[in-house]
Amino acid sequence: MSRLTGSVVIVTGGGRGIGESICTELASQGADVAVADLDERAAATVAACLAQRYGVHTLGVGADVTDPGAVRAVVDAAESELGPVTGLVNNAGIDVIGRFVDSTPDTWDRLIDVNLKGTIGVTRAVLDGMIARSAGRIVNIASDAGRVGSSGEVVYSATKGGVIAFSKALAREVAKEHITVNVVCPGPTDTALLDQVAEASQKLYDGLARAVPMRRIAQPADIAPAVAFLLSPGAGYITGQTLSVSGGLTMV
Structure with a gap:
């Protein structure tokens, strides 16, 4: 039996990038996966591919x-x-790359609404059921920007720091219900978000790769196994933790 057989996991932002890799990893380990994404077509495509490849049950659904x-x-x-x-x-x-002094309240609100309030809202929607069953695993994807800050991503860093704090506090509240809440913080990862960095400054992008001790930008598939582990039975005594998957870029 695969490690996650019998699990039913919702993954938001599952239609591409890190989210798609997480969905793929979970399905490969036997989980049934609900792929939720703002792009409903992308979610449906990922879900159909995973069902065919791994023989698990999947659902692709559009969601804001x-x-x-x-x-x-x-x-x-x-x-x-x-x-x-x-x-x-x-x-x-x-994420929106740029100097904080050039940003606008509309941008701040959008970042907070998606990154922080979105995490809070989806968590609240699943929590009653988990409490009733006295079991559950929640993994929130933050960023090393939320741990150490990142130039050009000031409000983004604030939202991800908020995700980390939210996760730790919630983990304390629901531990007695046998629900774990943990955070995975990717470092620079080859996604559409990082493409914004290259567009803003190729020199900065190249510098990121050189700064990573492993001397490369992460691929989405580098992040997914850590998430799968934290959802697995083997992580049942791990909660309130923040794990960086960054090739050693941040060691905190």
């Missing part, structure tokens, strides 16, 4: 994590199609 009604619909659909939700990966996120 800033919309409480849409979030509730995702959870209801997952439970109707796949069964009680045992795991959640809050991966959906956005």
Whole structure:
């Protein structure tokens, strides 16, 4: 039996990048996966591919994590199609690269709404069921920017720091319910978000790769196994922790 057989996991932002790799890793370990993404077509495509490749049950659904009604619909659909939700990966996120002094309140609000409030809202939507069953695994995807800060990503760093603090506090509250809450912090990873860095400054992008002790930018598949472990039975006594997957770029 695979490590995650019997699990039903919702992954937000699962249609591409790190989210897609997480969905793939979970399915390869036997989990049934609800792929939720703002791009419903991308979510459906990923879900169909995983079902065919790994023989697991999947669901692809469009979802805006800033919309409480849409979030509730995702959870209801997952439970109707796949069964009680045992795991959640809050991966959906956005970034806007630029100097803080050039940013606007509209940008701040969007970053906070998606990265922080979205994580809070989706977590709240699954929590009652997990508490009722006295079991659950939640993994929130933050960023090393939320641990040490990142130039050009000031408000983004603030939102990811908020995700880390939210996760630690929630982990304390729900530990007695046998629910774990942990955080994975990717370092620079080859995704559409990092493409913004290259567009802003190729020199900065190249410098990031040189700064990583392993001398390369991460691939999305480098992040996914850590998430899968924290969702697994073997991580049952791990909660409130923040794990950097950054090739050694940050050691905190």
